[in-house]
Amino acid sequence: MDYQAKYQEKLTTAKEAVKVVKSGDWVDYSFCANHPVDLDKALAERMKEDSSLKDLKFRGGIALWQPEVTKLEDAPGRLIWNSIHTTGIERKLINSGICYYVPIRYSEVPRYYRENIKHVDVAFIQVAPMDKHGFFNFGLSSSHLAALCEISDTVVVEVNENMPVCLGGFEVGVHIDDVDMVVESSNRPMAEMPSGKTSEIDEAVAKLIVPEIPNGACLQLGIGGMPNAVGSLIAKSDLKDLGVHTEMYVDSFVDITMAGKITGKRKSIDKGRQVFTFGAGTQKLYDFVDANPSIMAAPVDYVNDIDVIASLDNFISINNTVEVDLFGQVASETGGTRHISGAGGQLDFVLGAYKSKGGKSFICCSSTVPTKDGSLKSRIKPCITEGGIITATRANTQYLVTEYGLVNLKGASTWERAEKIISVCHPDLRDELIEEADKMHIWNRTNKRV
Template sequence: MDYTQEYEQKLVTAEEAVKIVKSGDWIDYGWCNGTVDALDRALAERTDELKDINLRGGILLKPLAIFEREDAGEHFTWNSWHMSGIERKMINRGCAYYTPIRYSELPRYYRDLSDKNNVAMLQVAPMDKHGFFNFGPNASHLAAVCETSAKIIVEVNENMPRCLGGFENGVHISDVDFIVEGENPPIGELGAGGPATDVDKAVAKLIVEEIPNGACLQLGIGGMPNAVGSLIAESDLKDLGVHTEMYVDAFVDIAKAGKINGSKKNIDRYRQAYAFGAGTKKMYDYLDDNPELLSAPVSYTNDIRSISALDNFMSINNAVDIDLFGQVSSESSGIKHISGAGGQLDFVLGAYLSNGGKSFICCSSTFKTKDGQLKSRILPTLHPGSVVTDTRANIHYLVTEYGKVNLKGLSTWQKCEAIISVAHPDFRDELIEEAEKMHIWRRSNK
């Protein structure tokens, strides 16, 4: 069937499309590198006409036009599912707020909403011959967004990679109300946070020696997971698989080194499954029309049942702080917002349920403040207000540059001793003193 005529009938300018927005609306703005561009600038032009507009989205890779004005918060509120550095700055301006949720629950949340979106705006790849607009590397929850929105506007970007192989990764023209042809800006990139440090490399080495041939990998974002990826790419490991929330550049390096073929995966054999991807152009070029990749909703990739079905599942994620009880905070330090819940807990739980699976929470033992003070990431108790991402019952392996410890099933004093053993030596006596006060210290005979 030829969809050309329907396409022409629905094709409008960005200025015309945003005229359907009215005060009080809830609007979905896309996700990560699929956040709208031309529509954002057009809506910003209507700022004075609008108030009480609530927007949903997350992982912004560039500032939004609607929030350029100092008084933007009087007209628009940003509700983020997972925050980037840009969004953290918006919190301080009083115009952005985080929405706590397990990322895997997001599609169901949209489908269960009593107050549906009035409008969904998404940046997509050009329509294919079957009438579908692909979501690019953002299958995530966008099919559910489209299903539950009164009006759908797609902004076509010729630079958006077509990410195929799975399901719920596009919207059909018959469900679209307006089509906008944007200016085709480059897809937003997300770097790995700079070159790996010596600490990153030390942690990576400790993790990689735990990974068997045929393992299935999940990597988080950041220097340490990136260092793990680089070390895997240089290793003798083989027959690896990928099943991850976020596709990152490290997977491209591992795949191009010939380490990934997915031959040992119990499900989605020979395929690399992911919910969304953010990285450099190298990664987007690799994802584009690649039949080896599987773009799927986050309710599938992050489902504990999917994760646990894969043998030798290796989950590798960062932490901000951890305390002597084994509580992990990956979202905040005190009340200072840093990140979101994402899928870390799903992968921590799912990996442990996997046959031969392991989950690794990794962090540097210390960090330096702006004035040069050395601070421990391992604390007696988390800072007041810190959000617990993984409870003390969930953590499996903890890894710092000083070692790795398996904390599963340990009593409070055993766990406390193990955690202190991988703390920076300068802080161990102080941690022991605090542990004694909390009655969780009993030095073993080791």
């Protein structure tokens, strides 16, 4: 089969490819680092020139840069951006009335596409160059992209030579036979998402978590200062033969691997391989995962499947949150009605880690956050801020960690967990929380004055 001939037949420019978009269409921009760049710019230019092109509904998630179409002056009246999981960029778009969040557990997204969405008019996906077998690798985001291609009327791939090739077992690419148009990009460097510097609080939390990790454990880390601090501390520890099975692949895993701590030898499945469904970080990460046989990309309905997670002994899940209340409810998506991120895979890993033999799930946060006037606002509250969204219910929360301590809430009664939760909040705020707990009838007279 002459795949190169098919490639040339389908090769076109971004300007020509975006002509397929019609008013009223659902246009899918795929996910995270795979969002299109040249196609997005070309479509924005077309929309500037043709004011009759409107009522466009876009879908994407974890935007690493602001899509050009959302920068149009009349964007709020002509398009809607629907996000599976939001970044700071998309939070701003929410505030401007352009973006809306899609509430869903990340593990359910491929099925959601196949059984609920069922139809997408146009899919724009940034991919790696075609291989000799006719496949375009999805690179950094296996996620749900195979499902997206299956249900799309028109699939347009934007080829970028700098997209890492991430190997895996299944659903890691699309074949030239299933692609309608090929656009060769300007081969710009991949967008980066640095983890950021860790704070003293992040390091304090990390020091409490790392002693809880046994040799041979399997790790899942989220993005942000605290997971990054945990990763740095693991890299300097005496731990060995660790494994990786994580929703998001971040720079910390590269550091831990280069320190010789990750071998994957004790994993019951995918032995010796670091499994992930999407990745974002610095060029260090992109160079490391490229064509690396020890790395395994896979769709999110496999990676985040609770039973798959549970099959890995000593699974360690480490995630951040925005607020926790005295009942042990975890709100990681919003601060009151202000949207921040999304459900993502937090609940998948909270449940899967606890179901794992020897597994542990850690929810982390700083005890307080500074306000504009310089005062401290507690992240631990009597009740979640009005309008706040619960990501992990009180029945699911296991370990809660702040810079003031680590407590296991699993199975604790309401008065026990109130005592434990207050013990890790800021000391200056404990008396006030005790008074509130007493009003809510979850403070027993025998409780310790923590």
